[in-house]
Amino acid sequence: MYFLYDLLVRIAGLLLPVLALFKPKLRSFLNGRKQVWHYLETYLEPGKPRIWMHTASLGEFEQGLPVLEHLREAYPGHQFLVTFFSPSGYEIKKDKLPGVAVCYLPLDTARNARRFLDKVSPEIALFVKYEVWPNLFRELGRNQTPIVMFSALFRPDQAYFRWYGGLLRKSLKKVSLVYVQDQASIDLLSGIGLPDARIAGDTRLDRVSVIAGQDNRLDFMDRFAGNRICLVAGSTWAEDEEVIVPFLNNHLPKGVCAVVAPHQVGASHIEHLETRLQAKTIRFSSATQEDLERADVLILDTIGLLTKVYDYAAVAYVGGGFRTGLHNTLEPAVFGIPILIGxxxxxxxxxxxxxxxxxxxxxxxxxSFREAILPLLEDGEERQRIGAINRRYVEENTGASIQITQGVRTLV
Incomplete structure (x- = not known):
């Protein structure tokens, strides 16, 4: 099984440069990986014990961050390395984490796995959610390096539980500690011979609680929102915008403004969205103070600000629930506001x-979007009632990162 898997990964590695000619994101994926070995040689400090955390993308990084922060406090003498699979995580976080080395994870060939672990030599490897790389896990097992997986949420339709998932099941069994979000995941893992998984919950709840307690003030949002009721539509895709744009064009009440933060912020998508909006609209990237005060709709054509923008929302719509996969509803939930989704x-x-x-x-x-949102924008008491449900849910379900950190400390 390993031979066939390794062959497929190497073939993919040969095909990706061709596909990258037509896909800018894929070019970033490949170009960034060309620097990995040099980066590791430059930034890793010889002789220091090391803790490594791998995340697929930005969402998984935010999920892992509370554990990372607890461990940095607990092990000030260790060096920390964070790796990403996707450009959408790496490009945002590279050079943004003082004291933490950040790079891409090389493609999971047997040779890369050995070379990577020879250079990194981690005391422990942490994987957020369910990132499983068979060659890396095999080499970690050979090196007797503990593996911890956390905030995992398993479903019956995943490859681990299907007839063709033998290699992934074999890799999962090399994990020293598995922390999952619910009992259903425990039952699934027990069915494939992993009876020792533990329920800890979702570390995203810890992360959003921290965000809610920080200073989220943004000058441009103060100008734009002012004293108006603000609707924030975050991480929207084309399917979400098909639902939202007619409302913004034809039904936006007086005294209500809206922020649309597309998941894709490329020029062509932003231009297309802008041409469809008939309300007074301004882009964040080109807005003057006067523009912000006059506009009814603000297109947030940048990344990294949405979590703070949610603090200005009276109601939020979270995108991805029509086709691509729902984005993080906990980010607005922590602010105690109603949320709409696909x-x-x-x-x-x-x-x-x-x-x-x-x-x-x-x-x-x-x-249905119009029928659901109009009462929320018009009735402050109903907004507060529904929003309180979301805030209470977050408050009652925090604490996963402390439990996971305690487990990690038994292995370091």
């Missing part, structure tokens, strides 16, 4: 919980 949310535990409790309202089209 219809596909069954793979997201917190969304399922909050839909059931009434803090998140799913919509299926432009009409």
């Amino acid at each position: 219809p596909r949310f069954d793979k997201f535990r917190e969304a399922c919980d909050l839909v059931r409790e009434g803090g998140i309202l799913p919509v299926s089209d432009a009409q």
